[in-house]
Amino acid sequence: MGFRQGAVLASCSFFLGVLFICFFVDYRILHQPLTDDIIEDGFQFYATFFNAPPAIKALLHGFIGVGILGLVAKLHAWSDSAVLFDGSSLAAYVFAVAVYLSVTIPSLRTIVTPAEVDARADRIEAMRVLAAGNTIMMVVLGAILVLQGGQEYARRLELKELASAEKAEKEKLSAPVDTSAKDKKE
Numbered sequence: 095m096g097f098r099q100g101a102v103l104a105s106c107s108f109f110l111g112v113l114f115i116c117f118f119v120d121y122r123i124l125h126q127p128l129t130d131d132i133i134e135d136g137f138q139f140y141a142t143f144f145n146a147p148p149a150i151k152a153l154l155h156g157f158i159g160v161g162i163l164g165l166v167a168k169l170h171a172w173s174d175s176a177v178l179f180d181g182s183s184l185a186a187y188v189f190a191v192a193v194y195l196s197v198t199i200p201s202l203r204t205i206v207t208p209a210e211v212d213a214r215a216d217r218i219e220a221m222r223v224l225a226a227g228n229t230i231m232m233v234v235l236g237a238i239l240v241l242q243g244g245q246e247y248a249r250r251l252e253l254k255e256l257a258s259a260e261k262a263e264k265e266k267l268s269a270p271v272d273t274s275a276k277d278k279k280e
Contacts, residue, residue, distance in 0.1 A: 101164030102183065102242060105157045106235045109190075112154070113232045116143070120225035128218070136221045137205060144206040158194075161187055179245035183238045190234045197227035 119139045122132045165184040169176050201224035205217050212220075 098164045098167045099242060099246070101160050102168065103239065105161030105164065106187075106238050106242075108157050109161075110232060110235050110239075113228050113235070116225075116228050117232065120228050123222055123225040124229070133218055133221070136225075137217070140202060140221065140224070141206045144202045158191060162191075175245055175248060179241050179248075183241045186234050186238050186241070190231045190238075193227050193231050193234075198224060198231075201227065 116139075119136050123136055126132065162184075165180055165187055168180040169184060201220040204212055204220035205224065208217055
């Protein structure tokens with residue numbers, strides 16, 4: 095595993111960890127009847143998440159950049175493996191970033207700093223949309239990890255096949271040639 099693949103795996107795993115923490119709240123919002131306790135827990139959790147220090151937000155956004163740079167650098171090799179696995183991973187990663195920018199950020203703003211026209215029902219709906227978006231991003235990032243694992247498996251399988259073919263070729267060349275059959279024909 096090289097630096098580029100490590101960058102991709104680290105960024106995906108980091109965000110899966112963050113989203114897994116959010117999933118403790120998201121699961122209750124999506125799959126249980128909404129009670130006032132669940133709603134207040136969600137508001138409090140996402141308010142804490144939204145009001146994090148700027149260094150935390152910079153770290154999150156920096157890791158987004160690391161993931162994109164790692165995938166673009168891996169795609170730069172332009173082999174069949176890179177096009178299939180890294181191209182698909184890059185498309186999925188861009189989709190996850192698009193969900194983050196179009197769903198997560200506006201929903202967090204609606205939850206934490208609602209406009210005057212936003213009622214409590216709007217904030218609750220924004221929290222449900224946010225929970226669904228987080229779940230979608232978890233699935234997409236998991237798919238990226240599976241694609242990267244599949245690429246590594248295919249690479250190792252290819253190296254194993256090349257080694258066995260090379261070994262068979264060496265054995266074929268180093269085998270003694272039976273010249274007695276030639277001498278008998280002449």
